Amino acid sequence: MIDKAPELFRNQDLYVIAKYLNKRGSIFRGDVVAQKIVKKCLICHDGNRIFMERKSRLDWEETVTEMRRLAKNKLKKKWFGRQESEMIVDLLFKIQSL
Known part of the structure; x- marks a missing residue:
């Protein structure tokens, strides 16, 4: 993916991305x-x-x-x-969230 669009991931962004993912995982x-x-x-x-x-x-x-609606209608259960x-x-x- 980086080869196709190298501007998407800059080296200085990797720490921020890793920190964000780690925080989400911990929560x-x-x-x-x-x-x-x-x-x-x-x-x-x-997932x-x-x-x-x-x-x-x-x-x-x-x-x-x-x-919830789909489960109720298709699976016939709450x-x-x-x-x-x-x-x-x-x-x-x-x-x-956004």
């Missing part, structure tokens, strides 16, 4: 809600689909609400409730 590993994301979201979605996304709180709320949805949105916004 995610130590959070109880993160385990809900693993159990509820990563069962169907590749990159979620963790490469950057969204506003409203966009995360819409996404999680849509996933995959996660409103309280879990709010917790998931809070964490996603904390680590994946």
Whole structure:
């Protein structure tokens, strides 16, 4: 990727990128809600689909609400409730906000 677009990654940016990724990983590993994301979201979605996304709180709320609706309609079960949805949105916004 660097060969195709060397301007995307400058040497002075590598430290900032590594620090950012390490911080996100630390938040995610130590959070109880993160385990809900693993159990509820990563069962169907590749991690990159979620963790490469950057969204506003409203966009995360819409996404999680849509996933609840899809689970209810297609899987015919309540995959996660409103309280879990709010917790998931809070964490996603904390680590994946715009």
